[in-house]
Amino acid sequence: MKHPLRSRPVKKIALFVFLSALALPAHAAELTGTLKKIKDSNRIVLGVRDGGPPFSYIDNNQTYVGYTIDICSRIVDAIKKEVGAADLKVEMLPITSSTRIPLMTNGTIDLECGSTTNNPERQKQVTFTNAHFVTASRFASKKAQKIETIDDLKGKSVVSVAGSVNIVQINKLNTERKLGITVQTAKDTVEAFLLLETDRAAAFVMDDVQLSILIALSKDPAAYTISKEAFGPPEPYGIMLRRDDAPFKALVDRTTADLYRSPEIGAIYRKWFESPVPPKGINYRFPMPAELKRAFEHPTDSPDPAAYRN
Template sequence: MRSCHPKSALTAAFLALAVTASTLGGAQAEDLTGTLKKIKETNQITIGYRDASVPFSYLDNEQKPVGYAFEICKKIAEAVKVQLKLPNLEVKLNPVTSATRIPLIANGTIDLECGSTTNNADRQKQAAFTNTHFLTATRFVAKKSAKLDKFDDLKGKTVVSTSGTTNIRMINEANTARNLGLTILPAKDHAEAFLMVETGRAVAFVMDDVLLASLAASSKDPNGYAISSDALSKPEPYGIMLRKDDAPFKAIADATTAKLYQSPEGKALYDTWFVKPIPPRGINLNLPMSEAMVKQFAHPSDSPDPAAY
């Protein structure tokens, strides 16, 4: 069998892309499958939001959802509206919790879940994720006056972490492996742990950096604290959750998020929620983009593997 001429192959590839685009753009519901079929038939897309995942998805003073991940979900909904040519597409909002978010995606109640949901191998068995929008890691917060930035700076000191978290396990393992000679105090919750640093019972609190940023920003002296540049873990990816095995819908979400993250608008959106005052109280998380996040935005990925970042 004669091989295809390179120009012919290129023409065929462009034709295939054009057919895909026209199918999505002018499709009747019967030509579509999965989530896109459901959206076309109902003229509705449903976003699942969290009510207290600052700054990803939470309620403002008017009890309306706002946030960084919420804005990304709205961008995906807008792209679906354009692709399916549904000028009056209704965007419905449905609250979710950490316990209900996966079941509500799976059973079709919500089409997108925006929050601080970790994309990991275990969750990939139940749901899909679009490109990573945030990377968290285990770091520590300390008073700026203590001038502590690396985990080695903590040698021989007293630190705190929250009981029952992966973070307290990590600091215990690092303490043994690096021979740091730490005294590690367990706290019943994040608020108690931060209070121990505020009152001097511990020099540092070891936890996910974004949680530390929120606690420091909400404290009596937001400018008095610094988060370590040193991390104890590889980056943990957060992503917008979608239904599993729904390639056409995921393709739109992936294309939309990749375009956003690679554009100046993506960086501006990040800065709005992580390095500027946010509603309703005007707190500032002061969490500039990490090197890993800069790389992720330049080369968007939906990998659940921390080593990929």
């Protein structure tokens, strides 16, 4: 027969062990996918642009900076806490429109921190966190050319960036409207704008915010205009992640949603779009679009343009 006084310490010890187990972080022994990869290697690799101001670019100190870099930095802080690695090494890997998806799917980069459009076609290969920007595809041209509408591009040479959504939109409208446009591709926005600047292309099709930025950086900003007519509906930018990695996506979604609902995102936006930006101190004077304000109030990773209309 058990002694009643001896059974109590055993029960207390068992209860203590049980409660202690519950108190342990669930992820401590259960990291999978990208989080496990990051923990095991003690590093995270960010896919970044070296010439995409103010989203992601290199400043005079050869440091990657920008609006999306700031957002990704908040995500990295959350990942450090999640995997318990305060000394986590953060690597920056330059990417282009053509390489960003392959480098994500093959595991080379863990977060893509630039200005990539979230759409259904890309969702077949990768996934995205909550939108950090909303834009529309338009074209820039020289005022002297007096090209005001998409139909005015008939028979002309038009440039955009290889691998971009804009190329798809140009080709679609070119076919539908039988415009006879000669479509040129450039490796990045800087090369594309150079073709416009040197009259090797009559127009440059790109997201309106990027066109505004490139014009502001040009030798003669007053020489250019941006079309009022858009090639399509509003388009969300999202930070790209690998597909089928629910724990990692949940962490990134939670982190971005908290940031976007906070006053901090307004300060980050004003820093890069409404204040002098390094290295030249240019203010792009691009107020936050109403669609983006709505996206921050109601964070969403939807690729559907309707989700961003007011």
